[in-house]
Amino acid sequence: MAEKTISKVVYGGKTLIDLTSDTVTADKLLSGVIAHDKSGAAITGACTYDADTSDATAASAEILSGKTAYVNKIKVTGEMRNNGAVTGSISKKAEAYSIPIGYHDGSGKVTISSTEQAKIIATNIRAGVSILGVTGTMSGTEGAKAQAKTATPSTTQQTILPDSTGGYNYLSQVTVEAIPYNESDNAQGGKTVTIG
Incomplete structure (x- = not known):
């Protein structure tokens, strides 16, 4: 028969130790801590719920809104906005x-x-x-319509542009005719040269 543990010690009518009303159990004792239960038996703590939060640095703005955490032994409620899937x-x-x-x-x-x-x-x-x-594959001529024109020389400046009708948007070439030149005999016995 196993020897019973001692949970109460009375000496000379004086109670020196009394564990019989203790309520500590392994699940409520911090993990790794050794104590005695109400029967006097040694127990090793198994509770992992507690932690040292004194070195924690999170702030409420860094914790998701609606969530809570403990920072430096203080319960902190998160304020960080939950944006979900931002597009x-x-x-x-x-x-x-x-x-x-x-x-x-x-x-x-x-x-x-x-x-x-x-x-x-x-x-x-x-x-x-x-x-x-x-x-890209565009050559630069897509949708373009060229026009070839012939210009007659003039004694005044001319601007040669594609016709406004016909859908032309650039000139492929401009041919400038030769300046007209004509010689004829005159009544004075000489020649008259007409240019233009």
């Missing part, structure tokens, strides 16, 4: 997206607006130029 878009070359302060769940995205994405196609980009991973 945004940019539509101009120099535009930037400002990330809002707070928590992000990692699934948010910032993209180029769909209107601008639709413009970034190979036929809108000059051949040999790459923009955002799209290499």
Whole structure:
């Protein structure tokens, strides 16, 4: 028969030790701490719920809103805004997206607006130029209609432009006729030269 542990000691009518009314149990004693229960048996603590938070540095703004934690032995309620999945878009070359302060769940995205994405196609980009991973194929003559014109010399300045009708948008060539030159006999026995 196992020897019973001593939980109460009375000497000369005086109680020196009395564990019989103690309520400590292993699950309520900090992990690793040794004590005796009400029967006098040694027990080793198993509770891991307590921790030394004196070196913790988190502030309420760094803890998610609605959550609580203990910092330096004080219960702190979080104030950090929960932004969840933040999304945004940019539509101009120099535009930037400002990330809002707070928590992000990692699934948010910032993209180029769909209107601008639709413009970034190979036929809108000059051949040999790459923009955002799209290499251009445009030669520069797509949709262009050329006109060839002939101009008659004049003694005044002329501006040669494509005709406003016919859908022309540039000149492929301009042919300038030779300046007219004519010689004829005159009544004085000489020659008259007419230029132009």
